[in-house]
Amino acid sequence: MSSTSGTPRGPIDSSRVPRYAGPATFARLPRLDEVGTADVAVVGVPFDSGVSYRPGARFGGNAIREASRLLRPYNPAQDASPFALAQVADGGDIAVNPFNINEAVETVEAAADELLGTGARLMTLGGDHTIALPLLRSVAKKHGPVALLHFDAHLDTWDTYFGAEYTHGTPFRRAVEEGILDTEALSHVGTRGPLYGKQDLTDDEKMGFGIVTSADVYRRGADEVADQLRQRIGDRPLYISIDIDCLDPAHAPGTGTPEAGGMTSRELLEILRGLASCNLVSADVVEVAPAYDHAEITSVAASHTAYELTTIMSRQIAAARSTDA
Template sequence: MSSTDSPRGPIDSSRVPRYAGPATFARLPRLDEVGRTDVAVVGVPFDTGVSYRPGARFGGNAIREASRLLRPYNPAQDASPFALAQVADAGDIAANPFNINEAVETIEGAADDLLGTGARLMTLGGDHTIALPLLRSVAKKHGPVALLHFDAHLDTWDTYFGAEYTHGTPFRRAVEEGILDTSALSHVGTRGPLYGKQDLTDDEKMGFGIVTSADVMRRGVDEIADQLRQRIGDRPLYISIDIDVLDPAHAPGTGTPEAGGLTSRELLEILRGLSSCHLVSADLVEVAPAYDHAEITSVAASHAAYELTTIMSRQIAASRSPQSAEDAK
């Protein structure tokens, strides 16, 4: 596929039933079928960094299965993302499940390769450990990036059992390594008990602002999205979503559920409110299908990934030709 070719979109569901064929994300082509892509959807089946319930290694494929029902036009953003830019499924990054340090290096190297082609990444985890190597790779290309972290938890703790790389530590490591723009960091949807008040003090010193799930409930999604846009400005933005940002009623299939979370509607509306931000890559992690009755969690995750992919596709199209982006809506 050349850069002038029209994007190849998903399989036509009026001709091939949604339940038939391989489960690529949104039934899109594989990367090897198109040769190049603007947005690479890539899985990282790794959950060795979890501190409670395992199973997120199966999350990427569960999201892909749930995404069979996604359709090519996104009315909420008035865009046909798969016509605006080439989006393809890049398969999985195979990381060593027995060695966290090696796995982190492998993920970083594979992300370097994909980003080196000019693609943006929509990564499907896996546990939240994978955010660190992904951020390292993105920062090599863009410099320190703004971060929006949707999660029930802070994930800025220091170590677990002496281990520096776990799903509860990636953003402390990222701040220490200088790969985040500390003037534009926010947690969204946090809630639940902590180890102590010092957790919040340490987090604030790193530069994070906090929007709790109660803030979203009281203030509403439009006000929250506006606050986040102002904090981010025009900086390159990375969005990291732990699906446990949703209440267990909306996302039971995750490793560390906490009561009192966002609804899936609130999450999607906040993401849509960020469509003007310069989104350079994103991840969605911690879907654990073993605990996910009726695919509630993986369906919500597939829709969140769809909104993020739409934002990136619209921005890619607009950067090439504002008029063609308008025509492809």
């Protein structure tokens, strides 16, 4: 039985305990072992052995937790108190092998299976984009092939790097090959920057992806983009994968493969809010590499991104509960 049938245990009260005191959990929420089970488990994935350029995303989860100390319990943009609507808890980190990518991929999948098996939705923090593959595998075991919204400067549908199948540039090609994505509802958002060749785009299109470039977001605006994405997704189970490099380097310098001309954090947050009615089953925020960050710009943006995503999940959990009742 979920601990969440009672009143959810919320964050530490920052008017009584200064928000900079004590060890960091996401949004100062309780640890998962303090509440038993959760409706939304926030979990760190300290893994970056799949990167093609700057390493450091293994430290992303903890940097996001630190930056998330300043999140407050009421989200006016979605008119909701996410941590009162559902039990959100910090499940700590998945202990992955940094020296063996295949084993790490298996470990992430197994840990996700266990958490999803308790009935929780997953909100993962940190790691490089390699980890989206095992997370999607696990989510698809539970829900069947899922719709995917992929926010990223990059396509991440390349085939191999140095002969390696599991890297941060290849998770979504593997996922399509494995049949774990609903190819009627796949979109990249924020795409930009130089490619290896035009073939990258034709391959990607054949896999079923639609592309909303960073320039499209700028030209059409967040509301129109969110409306279009919502129509494409419908009521399918949805996974949202957010590579923080979807943001411009001015908004997210702390990342491994930065590309000029990206979205603002305001655009990203507004698009997410426009997706609040979608059936969001799990999400990740990846590629936060704090060593290249300044003044926590990137981890603050990532913490707010995870906050909007957890708010969407909590609202849906609460709505489903009230229809059941």
